[in-house]
Amino acid sequence: MRFEDCLCFQLACLSRSLSRTYRDRIAPHGLTQAQFFMLIALYEEDGAPPSRLSQKTRLDRPTVTGLLDRLERDGWVERRSDPADRRSLRVFLTAKAWRHQESLCAVYEEVNGLFMEKFSPEEWQAFRAFLDRLRDDH
């Protein structure tokens, strides 16, 4: 099989390409694409522990630790200890993050809309089914 036809190669290219679409729009906010996605996850689940964020974003825990480090450094989130379990933390969005919510979620919806509008609902369903079929058991 020719290299250009390799599915893994094509998916990797496409994934980087889509990430760039977000990146270009959120760079003015001082966020990277991965940080942006973590914030979107937190807008849905403010106060989640890192383990939950790792599960939700399907990133390893050391990766989440690093992301949270930089988000905390830049004042987007705050780690608070969990009184119920001293091993655990809970991650909370700061006032700054809530101030940017509308603007960031608008970018999120806008870019998702750019992708969605290229397909009919039936095509989307079929596409999603293809992705799901590839997801498991290698």
Next chain:
Amino acid sequence: MRFEDCLCFQLACLSRSLSRTYRDRIAPHGLTQAQFFMLIALYEEDGAPPSRLSQKTRLDRPTVTGLLDRLERDGWVERRSDPADRRSLRVFLTAKAWRHQESLCAVYEEVNGLFMEKFSPEEWQAFRAFLDRLRDDH
């Protein structure tokens, strides 16, 4: 749109997942997935300059430089200067790389086969068309 339904997120997860499938099989050879793909590209175009490899793999040139650094360090490739243009280099596979060709290409075909067999030819064509539709103009 819920975070889990975001196409960019799903593609990124899937891309990492597929990469892992190659990684598990080529780690014993002492190669990473990106290095492995670069070798596959070179089996098709031995002697190509870095600029061509950057185009072929759709990676930035600094990324290609780093990949070639590590491949050369580990004895897989060799950079030779181009007599016709002293700015240019040409990248050649070493004897070691050719010795591993059969084995590495077997992994390549095996894993691609794992993915391909999940779809009928018509489904593959439809899937590829979806990917192509997303590729351009963001």
Next chain:
DNA sequence: CAACATCTATTAGCATGCACACTATTTTTG
């Protein structure tokens, strides 16, 4: 021919993303 632009590859700096190992805490088990 000389100034300028372009093209080659690279370096530096940063942020992921991963495997591995580690500490602290909690839970389980004998």
Next chain:
DNA sequence: CAAAAATAGTGTGCATGCTAATAGATGTTG
């Protein structure tokens, strides 16, 4: 209850992948 196992988060080291800036060589243009 004490020992072992499991869990939460982190530190380390490495390999991508990117942007911006750089050095050298070639092409272009006045």
